Amino acid sequence: MAYQVLARKYRPQRFADVVGQDHVTVTIMNALTQQRIAHGYIFSGHRGIGKTTIARILAMALNCRNTIGSEIRPNAEPCEVCESCTEIRAGNAVDVIEIDAATNRGIDEIRELRDAARYRPSRDKYKIYILDEAHQITDAAFNALLKTLEEPPDHIVFMMATTQPEDIPQTVRSRCQHFSFHAVKLVDILGQLRSIATQEGIHADDAALALLAEAGDGSMRDALSIMDQAIASAPTEDGVARLDASQIRELMGTVPNAVFERILEAVDANQSAEVITVANQLLDAGNSPAQLARQCVRYLRNCVIAKISNLNPDGSNLDGPAAELLQISPDEQRRAARSASLFSEEELTRFLQTMLRTFDELGYRQEQRFHFELGLLKLVHLRRLLPIEEVLSKFSATPAAAATSTRPPSSGAAKPSTTSSPSASVRSSPAFAPMQASPRAAAPVAPPPPPPILPQPPALPPVATAPKAAAPAPEPLKASVTTATLAPAEPDAPHFYSEMRETSPKTAVPVQEAAPEPTAATPNREVLPDIYAAATVVESDPPVVVPVSELAPAMQPAAASSSVDTDHLQQAAVDALMAARSQTTAADAIVDSDLSLTGKTLTVQTQLSKTMLPMVINAEAEKIIRLAIQAVSPGVTVTLLPTTTAAKAAATKKPRAAASGSAQARAMEHPIVQEAQRLFNAEIRNVIDLTPNE
Template identity: 65%
Template sequence: MVDFFFMAYQVLARKYRPQRFADVAGQDHVTVTLMNALRQNRIAHGYIFSGHRGIGKTTIARILAMALNCRNAIGSELRPTPEPCEVCESCTEIRAGNAVDVIEIDAATNRGIDEIRELRDAARYRPARDKYKIYILDEAHQITDAAFNALLKTLEEPPEHIVFMMATTQPEDIPQTVRSRCQHFSFHAVKLADILSELRGIAEKEGVIADDAALSLLAEAGDGSMRDALSIMDQAIASAPLEDGKPRLDASQIRELMGTVPNAVFERILEAVDGNRSAEVITVANGLLDAGNSPAQLARQCVRYLRNCLIAKIAGDGAAAELLQISADEQRRALRSAALFTEEELTRFLQVMLRTFDELGYRQEQRFHFELGLLKLVHLRRLLPVEEILSQFPVGGSPAARPSSVSQAAPAKSVTTTRAVEASVATAPVVSAKPAFSPFEQSRKRFDETPAAAAPAPIAASVPQVPKPVEVPASASVAAPAISASAVTEPVVAASESASSAPATSASEAASADALQKAAVEALSKAKSQDTAADALNDAEWAVENGEIRVQTEVSKAMLSMVVNAEAEKIVRAALRDAGAGALKLVLLPGTASASAPKKQRAAKTGSVQAKALEHPVVQQAQSLFQAEIRTVIDLRDDD
């Protein structure tokens, strides 16, 4: 009878777990400190090891436990350094995981107060054989607050033979009262070069044929975690084809195993984006999706590639190797793609794809949203940033100066629109047309770009500076306002003559103007809450000339539309029709046109608002002191 004994397979992450401080990759700041503490015999009673997954927290806790309980003294022949000797019974038992005085607890399942009370009670007893009784609490952040509170007193004043070691990925979840009683070591993510070196050594020991491209791909997939990289490598070796009896790792086989695509695909997509070729972008995306790739995985890879391009653009060729943590071939690929775009464009691309990646988690049609995200990258090249548009306008924000590019692109307007624009330009103050600071200027200088600055359109010196009134026919229908706000703010190019240059008014025209004025003022006085408009038209100069009723008011241009509102307009037009002036046009002029001409003081109508104002003692005192004249009175009282 022949018995066959098969040794159980041990995964690479366990088989090649470091057993000495010197074997731990990428955590020198922790290992050097612990070795110095062992050499000086400065042993703390509590340690917290925090950091990324799979970077050696529990491994270093076990090595420290071996070093503390090693039976050979530091400096002896078997143990010349603080490293554990690895040959004594304590070291071999701890390495095998069956040491009596080293208790490793999974805090994710033993997280309650009862379990911690049992731990606290057992901690009072001295170790069975070794120097220290050591508790290693893995995933310590899972312990409840009540359980941590039960452990506080033991952590504050522990027995001399107790050492607590807590490993966690979320140190912020451990109460501050616990953290303040322990020494906290923050572990770093393992660098790509360190992971690559470890993978290359393990491949040689395992007899695996692997090129640098395959090992670099495994190291990048680890994302700073040595355990993750070893797990993926273990899986890749199991699926690798044999060559002369040895497994051979190939980059394409590893990509297929992980469900990823080569970054050359994303380089091609960005080249199509740079060339404004939407059809090519959709064609490449369609090929990837038809091959069975997940849209979420593709979006994730695209985000990582855009991030690498952005970092390569910022850092340049020199510092990119340290910041990117990717292979040399991928660094060159990222630099080629980064050279096609500016830093701002790559930032916007990354924002769009990050948003797309987030949306794919809860969208039904993931394929459509992924394709839409790629099309947005093409569209972003066609858009001008709003900051660049705003930077072409004057510093003061006045519409007096406009970029020449905007004025040239604008189509021809009608006569009405053109004269309104000319009048608004004429009345606007002339300001400096120097463009404002552009936030993109420094970026252009850095990337040796030379954009053409848009020159503001010059202001014609011959544009008239006097606002022109709007001609409103008095016979217009009631529904169309003739003295509205637009009639004041939209001047007409025609009327520029002043009252002094107008022909002399005959006696009959003057009498007709007085009659029309009287009829309009009386109609407004009879109406409710129109005393202000009545006073304004009563104080105005009325004249009938060239088929027009010209009313020179004393109200400013800004206030005229408020004093003579739409309701007052209807009343005036009705009164003019009743007085037989329906064929004449009504033209309202603001007070600025004849402000320099002396005006006669009209007698205030008895009971009017102006009469009440003239009776006020404060007004009378101001008139006597300053020789003041009351021109306009606005009634702001309520109707009641």
């Protein structure tokens, strides 16, 4: 007879022989005893854990010719001696059809299966279909099988084995009993390997069997396949193969975990050279960087679990929760506990995350060696980092420090203060000085530097005043007098431009007076050199101009219109938002807004509702607006207001401003467009930029 691999030779033939799936075998045996046979089963789980094996054992139990409770068959286990059991075990039973669904996955194959299912079994009690890798069946084929699964004949039983149950349609899963298989535990795999080694007459130490069990990774078939390969490559003594740990590691291309324990000890000692030396030895020995990274990830995971479960380095509590969480041998559990004792749980978590990222990067990097070494060096660097809690505790603010940080400057211009914070350090700069100044400071803010002094206008003719009682009477003049009065003054007006209202057909002549010097009462007021005041003009030859100070000394300087300045501030804000590229919507909102400047407060009356205002002009856009406006006019505070009914009505009559450099701005500068605006009083509403993007 040809040689059979261990996975086939020692395949279970009874429910009791299946390792690690008691929750499935007990349920099925109880259902057989109670004659509660379902017409459809789905067995799902990891590879090599007994799905197809249990399907075959269930088929043997269903078609066994001996009844349950008889002398040959005392329980629900198959008798294994009748003709049906032997044929199913040999794989040549007529009424048990095993189909590879990965190959026969189309609708035509399923139609043939559905047609053949209408016929009764040739000899046995049930006609059983075992569909392996059932998730490979197409959706159309599953739909063709739905009616048969919902109302099958009494003699049909479907069994579907799959590793991906989520790929099976929900309509199919709802018509079957679903059994989810578990990964086989390390202890169960180790016991099965030890039993097989004894039956095969192979000398194997516990370390070698533990390595084989760990290599199985929860799959009994994988562990048996590696064991079969290890037996073939093992040296023999007196015709008997001997398995040892070093030979198995060399066969699998792995390194002992003692190497990674040494690496973590070097990381704890902050020895980068030792880490690189060990990595160089491993790589020069021919080990793959990807395989080493995989092993390092597994070892770090075991260290994290050992730390969480409070596993003692001496192994005194190996019977606790660590034994369930760590599917490794007792020696490896103690090794992981020793490494875990060197670090905190947070540090081990960061190490694991770093190595996981390194392992992912090795899949698409050309110089895998360099990236693996870099990943190990990152572990040393991470060791030097301080926990965020410790950093925050060092920057805890005290009342004295808080008072010092809010103290205003003693003299001179306002200086931006640099305040330490737990999250970031702020470096002061002149551009951010307006943002750093606290609006709640008790001391007044120093005034901005005065504007440059403009050249004085040419001297006017001598100014004569009206005749007074004490002075000698001048020669009488024949003249008509035109009087212009001042508009009422507005408080805290930024510029002193007075508006003249004529009271006669004659034209008033503006008189330029010298700019008043700033006083202590108005330290922050910006005084422009060109202050226009209304005057009284006396027509004569030569003309006599009477200043307003002589006519109405009690009058105050009138508040000037701030439309020019607000337009300039509005244009600066729009340009800054357009330059940000991601704030074009906010720029449109500022274009549609009404700006009013009162003292050092700029009120922006937007056309947005209270709900839409923070969404359109978000925190970033508001920051850009404040920086742009304060760059033009330092010290100005910006207030954004939602729309009102009056603001909506005014917005319908206000022309939209254009951002500098935009297509609309270029269109408005064109002479033809300007001529059209002059002739027809036209307004540009929409401009489409057809310039191709480069």
